[in-house]
Amino acid sequence: MVLSVxxxxxxxxxxxxxxxxxxxxTGPALAAGGLGFxxxxxxxxxxxxxxxxALADLVHQLSI
Known part of the structure; x- marks a missing residue:
């Protein structure tokens, strides 16, 4: 949940x-938001x- 936020x-x-x-x-931003929704x-x-x-886990492993 923390990752999503x-x-x-x-x-x-x-x-x-x-x-x-x-x-x-604003128009393309709203279109991209609607697509994501x-x-x-x-x-x-x-x-x-x-x-x-998986990408977040990889970044976390690389940063340690």
Whole structure:
């Protein structure tokens, strides 16, 4: 759960900064958010979650 909150917070900050900088407009940001929302309810949610968890574990092992 901590990983999910951290990833969501990091991505939210990144999107906010991109919108504020003008690199990303509001329309594409909303489209990407909607895609993520609907993707989470498909069968791809589990493999994506497992891949991100494995990647986080790898980063954690490398940083020690």
């Amino acid at each position: 951290s990833a969501v917070l990091l991505l939210a900050i990144a999107v906010f900064l991109l919108i504020r900088n003008g690199s990303l407009t 609907f993707l989470a309810s498909t069968g791809l949610a589990t493999p994506i979650n497992e891949t991100l968890t």
